[in-house]
Amino acid sequence: MQVTLQISNADEKLIKALKSVISIHPQAKLKIEQEKLTENGYTPEFEAEILKEMKEHKKAIKKGIIKTYHSFEDYKKAMNAI
DSSP states (O other): OOOOOOOSSOOHHHHHHHHHHHTTSTTOOOOOOOOOOOTTSSOHHHHHHHHHHHHHHHHHHHHTSSOOOSSHHHHHHHHHHO
């Protein structure tokens, strides 16, 4: 029988405890795969996607496709002018 267990926010103490429990059954094998995260704490794929979207938004702002405001008051004035 094979069982897959996914645990979020695991630390070294939990990993050590799991290894200890698995060692009770000599035929059982434990495979640990740690998700690689960037220095910002995100998966590389997610961070690349966010950075790409940020670049696209900056280009759209420069082209005037997206309008930005310095304050909420400025935004309200612009919306009232429409």
